[in-house]
Amino acid sequence: MILSARDELVAALIKTGRELWDIDVSPEIAIPENMDFGDLATNLPFQLARELRRSPAQIAGELSGALKLPASFKSAEPAGGFINFKFSDEFLRVLLAEIIDKPADFGGMPPHGGKVNIEFVSANPTGPLNVVSARAAAVGSALVNILRHAGRDTSSEYYLNDAGNQIRELAVSFVLRIIEQRGFAVEFGRDSYRGDYLADEAVLFADSNETAVEELFSQIGDFRGTFSPEWAQDFFDEDPKRKAIFNGLQSSILERMANSIRETLDGFRTSIDTFFRETALRESGEVAETIEFLRAKGLTFEEDGALWFDTPTIDPAEEPFVLVKSDGQWTYGAVDIAYHKNKIERGFDEIYDIWGPDHHGHIGRMKAAIKALGFEGKFEVLTLQQVNLLEGGEKVKMSKREGNIVTLAELVEDVGVDVARFFFIARRMEAHLDFDLDLARAESDENPVYYVQYAHARISGILEHAKNRGFDPRADRKELASLIHPEELALARKLAQWPFALANSAEEMAPHQLCFYLIELAQAFHPFYAKHRVVSDDEAVTMARVALCRAIKETLALGLGLLGISAPENM
């Protein structure tokens, strides 16, 4: 409704441009930085100044004078080279009624555009998710929610690297932990996963899989040398039976890790539509097919026994990279190209990957490969910058090797899902994030997330109180229409910005904008609350204010919901 009011305004401006000067104008409509100016504004006079050879102020005057204002607006005021527009009171009342009527739809758009796929987190299933994955999960899931509300058919995806050396390494570490758990001394290698979580998994596994463990030890027999990754390599490769045992253990630990990741994400209000397995891709023949396709197009060359993708023929700024190693193995890059091809073939028109800054070097290559496959323009990488944890003003040092990484699960345990999500989302993706643990832990006014939640809880209390006094929060539309006071209209005007905030957030793939909108909305509500009583002896005023409160509450709840943050009834 709001957006159509804007469109009406644009149409009226275009019409006036033709009438006055016989030219086609393309007005930009924006929300003025200061709400005192108005609800919407255009800088069209600035843009016409040169062509019309008149001052912007003069043009603004003429244009606003001749403009036939749509019914949704009550005024058009020239201000220098701007024209400021104000919504009519009636328009705002209808808006409030609409919000109360269908709160879940507010700001929503009808389905439009093609299918969107957003891939994020995609951490290797070799250990628990860390805080970098936490940021990706928060931002990615919020983005998916926002795009859906904005009318985009959107799917979330996690690429599960369940093949390759690191999985084998995981399995070896796991086996060593099982052996260790029996009381034998083991030695880990440089590439081993030494985190405590594998020792814990080994205990859990041994408790519920006695036969598998006995099988393993029956093969080991009375071997009493050093149990190490090198030992494992020789021992399990020696005969097919052992190999089978190892493979069984490998898939066990892999499934355990994958499930643990899934559970952690669920607990972080991040639902993934598709966990896509690398092994499925490898086994399907698509990787070989993709490589063959590129080779047939003459986009590859052989050197040092390896097959290279000749990137510069697609993009001169990029360097060639290896698709097939000299030992015949596909590289990660080759498999990843096939994976993206697979996504497109699954019917996605827009593919977004949220990558960390450490993968920046692959963007150009991947885009070149996508272009070579004939899918140019369908693939974008959203680079999400890194996370530093701060405690006592100092960076928390994290090192995988020393096993002192802070996991997503620990972070949630520490500060809670709401706080963690808010901190992660309330920042531009490109901005490096300093996550202040002390601030996040503080259950006080120092913590910005509570500001928004508190507004919601306060309103909930008011509505409860109103109900007890006989005022039904589901205010009647007609009463609402005649009973709104000027101060309340200011709040309604802030609500009217929600659809713009949502649309911009979706268009720019920028979830953080919603955080700031919600802070602003809460900021508009709290002073109103301090100044005015909602429930009073004046029935008409009470009804109107109750309705207004309900509209604000619904919008806060909707916005927080899209961000995956709870909207508490009381605090």
Added chain:
RNA sequence: GCGCCUGUAGCUCAGCUGGAUAGAGCAACGGACUUCUAAUCCGUAGGCCACAGGUUCGAAUCCUGUCAGGCGCGCCA
């Protein structure tokens, strides 16, 4: 050396597809709870928008260069 991200109030950050007096939260200072939630509100103070040029009617925003911090430049994933 090359590439990407960042540099805005004491701190953490918005604003960056050029537009109105550069904003918010926290911290600081002074006020406000017999009332629907003080996790709140009102007020004060706080800025060569890293620096230097350029483009423009207009630059925090675009371009060039410099400085500072982070990340990346493997037949690793």
